[in-house]
Amino acid sequence: MVSTELTFHWRNKNLKDAVLAIYYAVAWGYNTRDKLLMALPQFSKNRLLLALDLLFSSGMASANLGVLTVSEDIRLIEQIVGMKFDLPFSEDELTPPVKRKVALGLGLKNAAGIDVLLFTKTKEKFNDH
Structure with missing residues (x-):
């Protein structure tokens, strides 16, 4: 058989940590641009933008009126x-x-x-x- x-x-293993960090930050209520940047100072803005781009292009994230949501699939x-x-x-x-x-x-x-x-x-x- x-x-x-x-x-x-x-x-993209380089963005894995940023993707997961964004997911958990949003889950804890850091769901706006300013809150996200404040919650994740260990990542550069560029790295966060790349991770967000990946989340948006995969359909795993959406933004409505400046508030970010990330799918539980992450x-x-x-x-x-x-x-x-x-x-x-x-x-x-x-x-x-x-x-x-x-x-x-x-x-x-x-x-x-x-x-x-x-x-x-x-x-x-x-x-x-």
């Missing part, structure tokens, strides 16, 4: 990165739509958005049982 091991990894993404998932598919069957279905099955609401933030590695395993 053939199975495939699937793992998710950050596309918290789930943080948990699944690096985890190994054994799937009962061959590597050839693990197409992008199937990967999105896996992401939805893990509880993510914006499965297409994770393609912007993450990439996947696959490794086919052959079981003799």
Whole structure:
């Protein structure tokens, strides 16, 4: 029987910390530009802007009247990165739509958005049982 091991990894490891910091800062109420800059002095404005651009382009963040909201999917993404998932598919069957279905099955609401933030590695395993 053939199975495939699937793992998710950050596309841009340099922005991972800023993305997560923005998520947690917004969750704690630092959801305007000034509050965010005040809450995250360890990051340069440029790095925060790049992380925000990544969040907006992935559909994981939105702004309304200057108030930022970030999707709960970021918290789930943080948990699944690096985890190994054994799937009962061959590597050839693990197409992008199937990967999105896996992401939805893990509880993510914006499965297409994770393609912007993450990439996947696959490794086919052959079981003799």
